[in-house]
Amino acid sequence: MKLLPNGLARAAVRFKPASFAGTFVALMMAALIVSACGILLETGLRASVPPKRYAEVPVVAAADQYARFVTGSGDSRFESATLLPDTARVDAALADKAARAPGVEAAVPDFTFPVRQGDGVLKGHGWGSHAFTGAALTSGAAPRTGEVVLDATAARAAKAGVGDTVTLETATGRADFRVSGLARAGSGDVAEGATGWFADAQSSALAGHPGKADAIAVLARDGADADTLAAGVRKALAGSGAEVHTGDGRGAVEDRGLGYAKETLSGLGGSFGGVAAMVAVFTASGTVGLSVAQRAREFALLRAVGATPRQIRRAVAAEALLVAPAAGLVGCLPGVGLAHWWFGQLKERGAVPEAVDLHVSWIPLVVAVGTGLLTALAAGWAAGRRPAKTKPGQALTEASVERLRPGVIRTVLGLGALVGGGFLTVLAARSAGEDAANAALGVVMLFMLAVALLGPPVAWLCAALFGLPLSGGGAAASLAAANSRTNARRLASAITPIVLAMAFTSTLVFMHTSESHVADKQLRAGITADHVVTDPAGLPADAVDRAARTPGVDAAVGLLDTQVLVPVGSGGDRWLQGSAAQGISGSGAQLEKVQDLDVRSGSLDRVGKGRIAIDKTLATSARVEVGDKLPIYLPDGTRAAPEVVAVYGRGLGLAAVTMDRASLAAHVTSGFDSTLLVRGGDAKALAPLGEVTDASGHAVEQNTDRELNAWANYTMAGVLGGFAAVAAVNTLVMTVLDRRRELGMLRLIGSTRRQVMRMLRWEGLLVAVAGIALGTAIAAATLIPMMRGLTGEAPYVPPSVYAALAGGAVGLGLLAVTLPARAALRR
Numbered sequence: 001m002k003l004l005p006n007g008l009a010r011a012a013v014r015f016k017p018a019s020f021a022g023t024f025v026a027l028m029m030a031a032l033i034v035s036a037c038g039i040l041l042e043t044g045l046r047a048s049v050p051p052k053r054y055a056e057v058p059v060v061a062a063a064d065q066y067a068r069f070v071t072g073s074g075d076s077r078f079e080s081a082t083l084l085p086d087t088a089r090v091d092a093a094l095a096d097k098a099a100r101a102p103g104v105e106a107a108v109p110d111f112t113f114p115v116r117q118g119d120g121v122l123k124g125h126g127w128g129s130h131a132f133t134g135a136a137l138t139s140g141a142a143p144r145t146g147e148v149v150l151d152a153t154a155a156r157a158a159k160a161g162v163g164d165t166v167t168l169e170t171a172t173g174r175a176d177f178r179v180s181g182l183a184r185a186g187s188g189d190v191a192e193g194a195t196g197w198f199a200d201a202q203s204s205a206l207a208g209h210p211g212k213a214d215a216i217a218v219l220a221r222d223g224a225d226a227d228t229l230a231a232g233v234r235k236a237l238a239g240s241g242a243e244v245h246t247g248d249g250r251g252a253v254e255d256r257g258l259g260y261a262k263e264t265l266s267g268l269g270g271s272f273g274g275v276a277a278m279v280a281v282f283t284a285s286g287t288v289g290l291s292v293a294q295r296a297r298e299f300a301l302l303r304a305v306g307a308t309p310r311q312i313r314r315a316v317a318a319e320a321l322l323v324a325p326a327a328g329l330v331g332c333l334p335g336v337g338l339a340h341w342w343f344g345q346l347k348e349r350g351a352v353p354e355a356v357d358l359h360v361s362w363i364p365l366v367v368a369v370g371t372g373l374l375t376a377l378a379a380g381w382a383a384g385r386r387p388a389k390t391k392p393g394q395a396l397t398e399a400s401v402e403r404l405r406p407g408v409i410r411t412v413l414g415l416g417a418l419v420g421g422g423f424l425t426v427l428a429a430r431s432a433g434e435d436a437a438n439a440a441l442g443v444v445m446l447f448m449l450a451v452a453l454l455g456p457p458v459a460w461l462c463a464a465l466f467g468l469p470l471s472g473g474g475a476a477a478s479l480a481a482a483n484s485r486t487n488a489r490r491l492a493s494a495i496t497p498i499v500l501a502m503a504f505t506s507t508l509v510f511m512h513t514s515e516s517h518v519a520d521k522q523l524r525a526g527i528t529a530d531h532v533v534t535d536p537a538g539l540p541a542d543a544v545d546r547a548a549r550t551p552g553v554d555a556a557v558g559l560l561d562t563q564v565l566v567p568v569g570s571g572g573d574r575w576l577q578g579s580a581a582q583g584i585s586g587s588g589a590q591l592e593k594v595q596d597l598d599v600r601s602g603s604l605d606r607v608g609k610g611r612i613a614i615d616k617t618l619a620t621s622a623r624v625e626v627g628d629k630l631p632i633y634l635p636d637g638t639r640a641a642p643e644v645v646a647v648y649g650r651g652l653g654l655a656a657v658t659m660d661r662a663s664l665a666a667h668v669t670s671g672f673d674s675t676l677l678v679r680g681g682d683a684k685a686l687a688p689l690g691e692v693t694d695a696s697g698h699a700v701e702q703n704t705d706r707e708l709n710a711w712a713n714y715t716m717a718g719v720l721g722g723f724a725a726v727a728a729v730n731t732l733v734m735t736v737l738d739r740r741r742e743l744g745m746l747r748l749i750g751s752t753r754r755q756v757m758r759m760l761r762w763e764g765l766l767v768a769v770a771g772i773a774l775g776t777a778i779a780a781a782t783l784i785p786m787m788r789g790l791t792g793e794a795p796y797v798p799p800s801v802y803a804a805l806a807g808g809a810v811g812l813g814l815l816a817v818t819l820p821a822r823a824a825l826r827r
Helices: 007-015 017-046 094-099 127-133 152-158 200-206 226-236 249-254 257-294 296-304 309-348 362-389 392-400 408-429 433-453 455-466 475-486 488-526 543-548 588-594 616-622 661-665 683-689 695-709 711-737 740-748 753-790 799-825
Strands: 059-063 066-071 078-083 104-110 112-117 120-126 136-140 147-151 165-170 173-184 195-198 215-220 242-245 531-534 553-570 573-584 599-602 611-615 643-648 657-660 675-680 691-693
Touching: 017 257, 017 309, 017 362, 017 711, 059 226, 059 249, 066 573, 078 257, 078 573, 094 104, 094 215, 094 226, 104 120, 104 127, 104 200, 104 226, 112 152, 112 200, 120 127, 120 152, 120 200, 127 195, 127 215, 147 152, 147 165, 152 173, 152 195, 195 200, 215 226, 226 242, 242 249, 249 257, 257 309, 257 362, 257 433, 257 488, 257 711, 309 362, 309 711, 408 433, 408 753, 433 455, 433 488, 433 753, 455 475, 455 488, 455 753, 475 753, 488 711, 488 753, 488 799, 531 683, 543 553, 543 675, 543 683, 553 588, 553 616, 553 661, 573 588, 573 616, 573 661, 588 675, 611 616, 616 643, 657 661, 683 691, 711 753, 711 799, 740 753, 740 799, 753 799
Parallel strands: 120 195, 147 173, 573 657, 611 643
Antiparallel strands: 059 215, 059 242, 066 078, 104 215, 112 120, 112 165, 136 173, 147 195, 165 173, 531 675, 531 691, 553 573, 553 675, 599 643, 611 657
16 A cells, blocks of 8 residues: 555645644654653663873773673573773783783783871872873882872872872772872873872782783784784783773773773663654554544545545555654754753763763754654544444544444453453562562553553543532532543543653652662661761771770771672573662671661671672562571672671661771772761761761751752653643644534533633543542552552651642642633634
């Protein structure tokens, strides 16, 4: 069947453009969402950063920065890659092997680590890195063991020159170093602030990783080809686990933020973009179907005057060809703008490195336009099947009398979606952690699908239920209730977008408020210390000992905060979950004096080497209990299998994993404690160690950090909710404008304009209330099991936020009915 626009389609669009305006807007919004998410996804897949530190190094060897987790075997074997929480390092001795590769001038192990200098922090490196960064001595000599070379900033802060002694703190503790020289930072040391260079032989130990290097920088002889050099180095290091990088791959080695940025952008563009695209297609197809259904009388007349079913189907398809491409192209323009805004917001919040650029190509734009076109064709075909195949006489009859019962296929699919949603609700209620969250996310999609497929019967039930109060509310209210019951198919088209907006927005917003509420409550109840000492750069290495010696102090425990990866799930459906971990400097008994983890089983006294305590939700997700071995990946990817000696209940607000500090310190970049909890003593006496607050002040700071990270959730809610709101307004406007004849008839039989407007406002209110009720029910069915699994508590719904969402839905509903009605009544 040819799909070139025929005369019927061109005439319909030319002489009744208002009938296609709603379809145009819906397809335009769908293209906006799909193109924006597609641009973010493509940027995440192609993102790269040019090397700075390694700009003069043709080849860099580094460890794999991803944890590889394998499930299944044989044909069902699947390997997933999860970005490590911290840097994985290579054996520094690999530099000797790399140096023997053909064309290699030198292979330099590179070290980067934090160093405390009084109240400040400087960046530490091995002196060998000057060979590729361009750092050069201005006075003195290269450092030997026990010596350091300082740049001008560090020398000024220490008030030291060549030959002087400075006291520095590293992962090995506090020590004195002789200043052997002063140096000027090179181009590879840009924007690092104060810098110190140490002897290469001592750097790995000072970094806290003896025998390990961050990377191996391979320098080429004159005339050596980078690709040939890389192949030689790759062969020399075969079997070591090191990966060889060239080009922009070198930038990924030095900037770990790129990995997180790629995950963030791919998650937004892929995972969220997939949901958003389904919602967009779902809504747009409903609007296209409504547009076709509104012209049932015209199609019936065409059939009566001799039009064939093929001509009707071709006309509907041709209309899609006329409207969809133009709507898609127009929608792509704001889609690019939305992608730019979203990307800029991610950069401002540090989620994306400054060097990463937004990648806008033709691919997501073509996909967006093509998606809209296919949606319009499919929806038009589905909606046009019945008027095309119905006999002419029967078509005229059905065009004047609305059918309440949907088709057999829609009914079966709708009931299947309803049953599936109920099944997932039960499954989510019986699961915990990420299992509950994954199951609950399918609930909202299936229930929304059920509402759309079973729209007319659902709308009739809503009209019958919510119309009861209107029956005794006067002529206008009674007429509104009767209209809603009689025109259930039209009511369903108006309700569905409001249900969509309420369900998705409520789910995203209240998922965050629920987690934040529980986390805040656990944090406030869990911190029993009198004083909390923090420092953004890390606390002094001897902070715990100094605090313990302070008069009046009963207990002092340092916390080293990081993340570990834990396999969760069951059977073949297992994955690595990032879990917050804290390394404690003292014993479990000391920890209990400053932190109440709400131990449910086992004892914190046994926490130590090879023994950990974990949160109950994590224990359920990982299928372990006290006495079991829990396989974990430490921050740098090192595998361990410690014994679980305690399970506690406040892991969401505090940390999901508690272990001894020594087990973590060797696997993180900065070995300085993040937090110091102190019981007893005076705050002024602790002030030299860092910023001192009480438990409440610390909770406020933690909540502020959490709120800064919550913007993504609200942004997603805004994008989906905004799209659904526009779709709801669009649908309501279409339904009102389609009723010009009906409204004109009411005016002819004596109804005043005020009475008609009052009836329409009651109808708009009924539509909004029904949509809010159904959307709230779907959100509740999603959130209750999800939050029970994630937090162990019911969802937390701030009344003011819910009132704002509901009030916005009612306001939009009334506005979308009132404005077009006034225009229609003026004619």
